[in-house]
Amino acid sequence: MAAQEAVDTVRDREIGVEQEHLDQVYRRLEEKIHEAEFLMNDAAQRGHVGTPGALAERDAQVFRAGIHLNRLNNEFEDFLFGRIDLLYGKDGEKGPDGAYTSVEPAEDALRADDSGTYAEIGETLHIGRIGVLDADYAPLVIDWRAPAAAPFYRSTPVDPGRVVRRRVIRSKGRKVLGVEDDLMRPELTATLDGHELAVIGDGALMAALGQARSHTMRDIVSSIQAEQDLVIRAPAASVTYVEGGPGTGKTAVALHRAAYLLYQDRRRYSGGILIVSPTPLLVSYTEGVLPSLGEEGQVAIRALGSLVDGAEADAYDEPAVARVKGSSRMLAVLRKAARGALETPAPKAVQAELGDEEDEGGTAAPQGTPTLLRVVAFNRRLELNADELKRIRHNVLGGTAPVNLLRPRARRLLLDALYTKSGAAGRHSDPQLAAELRSSFDEDVSTEDSFLSFLDAWWPELTPRRVLDAMADEKRLGRWARRVLNPGETRRLARSLRRPGLSVHDVALLDELATLLGTQARPRKKREYDPLDQLTGLEELMPVREETQRERAERLAAERVEYAHVIVDEAQDLTPMQWRMVGRRGRHATWTVVGDPAQSSWSDPDEAAAARDEALGTRPRRRFELTVNYRNPAEIAELAAKVLALAMPGKESPRAVRSTGVEPRFVALAEPGTAAMAAAVRAEAERLLGEVDGTVGVVVAMDRRKQAAGWLGGLGDRVVALGSLEAKGLEYDATVVVSPAEIADESPAGLRVLYVALTRSTQALTVIAGERDLPDADGVPDLLRD
Numbered sequence: 001m002a003a004q005e006a007v008d009t010v011r012d013r014e015i016g017v018e019q020e021h022l023d024q025v026y027r028r029l030e031e032k033i034h035e036a037e038f039l040m041n042d043a044a045q046r047g048h049v050g051t052p053g054a055l056a057e058r059d060a061q062v063f064r065a066g067i068h069l070n071r072l073n074n075e076f077e078d079f080l081f082g083r084i085d086l087l088y089g090k091d092g093e094k095g096p097d098g099a100y101t102s103v104e105p106a107e108d109a110l111r112a113d114d115s116g117t118y119a120e121i122g123e124t125l126h127i128g129r130i131g132v133l134d135a136d137y138a139p140l141v142i143d144w145r146a147p148a149a150a151p152f153y154r155s156t157p158v159d160p161g162r163v164v165r166r167r168v169i170r171s172k173g174r175k176v177l178g179v180e181d182d183l184m185r186p187e188l189t190a191t192l193d194g195h196e197l198a199v200i201g202d203g204a205l206m207a208a209l210g211q212a213r214s215h216t217m218r219d220i221v222s223s224i225q226a227e228q229d230l231v232i233r234a235p236a237a238s239v240t241y242v243e244g245g246p247g248t249g250k251t252a253v254a255l256h257r258a259a260y261l262l263y264q265d266r267r268r269y270s271g272g273i274l275i276v277s278p279t280p281l282l283v284s285y286t287e288g289v290l291p292s293l294g295e296e297g298q299v300a301i302r303a304l305g306s307l308v309d310g311a312e313a314d315a316y317d318e319p320a321v322a323r324v325k326g327s328s329r330m331l332a333v334l335r336k337a338a339r340g341a342l343e344t345p346a347p348k349a350v351q352a353e354l355g356d357e358e359d360e361g362g363t364a365a366p367q368g369t370p371t372l373l374r375v376v377a378f379n380r381r382l383e384l385n386a387d388e389l390k391r392i393r394h395n396v397l398g399g400t401a402p403v404n405l406l407r408p409r410a411r412r413l414l415l416d417a418l419y420t421k422s423g424a425a426g427r428h429s430d431p432q433l434a435a436e437l438r439s440s441f442d443e444d445v446s447t448e449d450s451f452l453s454f455l456d457a458w459w460p461e462l463t464p465r466r467v468l469d470a471m472a473d474e475k476r477l478g479r480w481a482r483r484v485l486n487p488g489e490t491r492r493l494a495r496s497l498r499r500p501g502l503s504v505h506d507v508a509l510l511d512e513l514a515t516l517l518g519t520q521a522r523p524r525k526k527r528e529y530d531p532l533d534q535l536t537g538l539e540e541l542m543p544v545r546e547e548t549q550r551e552r553a554e555r556l557a558a559e560r561v562e563y564a565h566v567i568v569d570e571a572q573d574l575t576p577m578q579w580r581m582v583g584r585r586g587r588h589a590t591w592t593v594v595g596d597p598a599q600s601s602w603s604d605p606d607e608a609a610a611a612r613d614e615a616l617g618t619r620p621r622r623r624f625e626l627t628v629n630y631r632n633p634a635e636i637a638e639l640a641a642k643v644l645a646l647a648m649p650g651k652e653s654p655r656a657v658r659s660t661g662v663e664p665r666f667v668a669l670a671e672p673g674t675a676a677m678a679a680a681v682r683a684e685a686e687r688l689l690g691e692v693d694g695t696v697g698v699v700v701a702m703d704r705r706k707q708a709a710g711w712l713g714g715l716g717d718r719v720v721a722l723g724s725l726e727a728k729g730l731e732y733d734a735t736v737v738v739s740p741a742e743i744a745d746e747s748p749a750g751l752r753v754l755y756v757a758l759t760r761s762t763q764a765l766t767v768i769a770g771e772r773d774l775p776d777a778d779g780v781p782d783l784l785r786d
């Protein structure tokens with residue numbers, strides 16, 4: 001009892017110490033807010049001066065002060081989270097943020113005698129979401145992304161550097177709630193201001209991992225681990241390539257890396273950072289993290305189905321179709337289609353008003369390409385017949401230039417042919433007169449209505465959507481796909497393109513078509529001229545205040561064709577066609593690519609890897625591996641490892657850091673059929689809702705998605721039903737995986753998809769075995785038995 005009281009006293013004292021520091025930081029922040037407010041008022045006053053120079057200066061001041069205030073207000077909550085106590089450093093030099101920069105301790109920092117090793121703490125640093133200096137420019141808080149903060153993340157007991165004690169501080173508003181310490185040099189007796197260094201708690205990481213999950217990811221800024229920090233701070237020279245199993249923090253690391261890169265070189269990354277995620281669900285799950293890291297507008301998080309402007313797809317094709325659409329064989333088909341579509345009938349909307357770009361798809365009355373051009377020039381009727389037109393078209397299409405960009409050439413060759421027919425060609429021997437005659441001919445003919453409407457029908461301005469719609473006709477597609485796709489693939493592809501709406505895989509086809517057609521990139525919406533752009537410099541180019549982070553990101557994304565840095569999450573899932581689409585957005589970018597081949601839902605990982613290599617070009621790569629699973633307890637990780645052994649024999653599982661003592665539960669259906677499955681799923685979901693504080697995910701085969709949502713009706717929003725492909729990247733406190741066999745049989749990559757499903761839970765897992773799972777007496781499906 002007495003011992004516990006002593007611990008509590010030490011804990012309270014340490015909390016008190018941190019509270020004092022936090023109070024000091026808040027006082028300083030308040031001063032800064034007052035300063036910012038003063039600046040704003042002062043600037044407003046100056047408005048009365050009235051000279052143009054004074055007005056511009058006022059505007060600049062208001063702008064800066066507004067940004068400052070905004071930032072301070074935003075960062076006010078929970079922004080001080082760490083502290084390190086360091087040995088004296090090797091050199092006495094201070095870095096630009098006022099902190100010592102040396103990583104290694106000074107030679108005389110440690111004293112050893114027969115009874116042990118001793119040291120005096122030479123420096124204490126507090127780490128937070130932004131840096132705060134006191135009035136004398138000494139650091140009260142160091143920004144987590146600053147070099148001086150790196151030891152907070154890098155130091156480990158094996159390689160402690162100067163760090164003796166690493167402390168995570170939990171606070172709410174202005175109140176410090178607790179501290180958790182990790183000792184990096186447990187063998188050392190260290191003193192701080194003459195007192196022995198206190199150590200509180202069992203370490204911050206375990207405390208963080210034990211918390212209940214919500215529907216959004218939280219940032220891990222206070223508990224980033226050393227191997228993760230190496231990735232986050234890796235120099236952005238070329239391609240940073242990260243592999244790691246489920247739950248190793250790949251997504252978290254990728255998001256924190258975006259924040260780090262912006263901090264480190266805001267000027268460079270004002271060109272934008274694009275984060276590509278496989279599904280909209282993962283986008284909304286991760287979206288909360290960046291603003292909370294203190295980043296604004298420059299980062300766009302996009303799902304693969306929303307990467308192309310105007311396309312917003314979240315429907316999935318059946319695996320056999322997705323395989324065809326994603327394959328690089330599609331390139332040959334699209335090349336043919338982009339040219340062949342010139343001869344296809346215009347959709348109704350286009351027919352109604354030729355030249356109208358509005359393209360709604362659908363099948364039109366087969367108008368087809370015109371086979372006769374008739375004009376009147378020099379008082380003569382001139383005609384080009386079907387054969388002549390065909391020859392001209394063939395001629396124009398000779399090279400590989402984008403079809404829409406060939407229209408002027410088509411127009412010229414038509415005029416050439418008509419001119420030859422007119423007999424005017426040899427009329428003048430004087431070249432100048434001949435040229436004049438020709439140009440008046442061209443002008444007459446090319447402004448004639450019959451010529452113009454012919455050209456629109458014969459060489460229409462094609463949109464990617466129109467070509468894709470044209471591919472929905474099986475016979476036509478068969479021609480374009482000859483010797484590339486087999487008849488079954490062609491049939492399935494055409495059928496899927498006849499369905500209304502776009503699938504996620506269609507979007508990459510649209511993007512490829514846009515390139516093949518040479519569709520003009522949408523003109524950049526020019527930002528309104530703002531005199532402050534010149535006054536404030538790029539660092540200060542922060543969002544206009546009334547625009548939200550998301551709105552700004554969307555606007556920038558819409559305007560942007562390419563980005564300065566591209567981060568690809570779940571990279572193992574990009575098809576070759578998707579790699580091409582993403583690659584076009586980062587031709588001059590640096591890249592961070594994170595993924596796990598063992599979770600790939602793509603049936604031909606080698607083909608996808610080849611396309612990835614093409615997208616990344618010859619840029620040098622730095623490879624990193626993440627090896628620790630922070631999500632799953634060991635009990636769940638062990639079960640998932642059985643599926644990994646089937647899916648990818650020899651592939652190692654990441655090491656789980658914690659164990660809950662709760663084994664996964666198995667439930668077999670009381671009787672065959674959907675009703676029994678519905679009852680079992682609902683009962684398990686209800687039970688788990690009672691067991692965990694956070695969220696419950698029910699993962700089913702893709703074609704049971706809607707059904708499963710119905711089974712869970714009325715259970716509230718802590719529980720969600722997901723198709724197996726949608727579960728990627730997400731996590732829940734508890735999951736119910738329904739019929740492993742159904743998930744595994746869904747596609748050639750089914751076992752890897754099942755592996756994903758089994759690795760979503762942070763606490764509890766129930767597996768419900770259907771008939772096809774052949775459960776044993778304990779309800780364990782055959783796929784999960786030893």
Ligand SMILES: Nc1ncnc2c1ncn2[C@@H]1O[C@H](COP(=O)(O)OP(=O)(O)OP(=O)(O)O)[C@@H](O)[C@H]1O
Nearest residue numbers: 220223224225246247248249250251252630631729
């Ligand atoms: N250093 C850390 N401290 C606390 N939590 C962490 C840390 N690293 C990762 N996590 C948590 O572990 C979970 C898994 O992280 P994340 O989703 O980034 O992993 P992943 O490698 O992308 O997984 P998957 O491949 O399954 O999508 C998240 O809840 C994340 O917040």
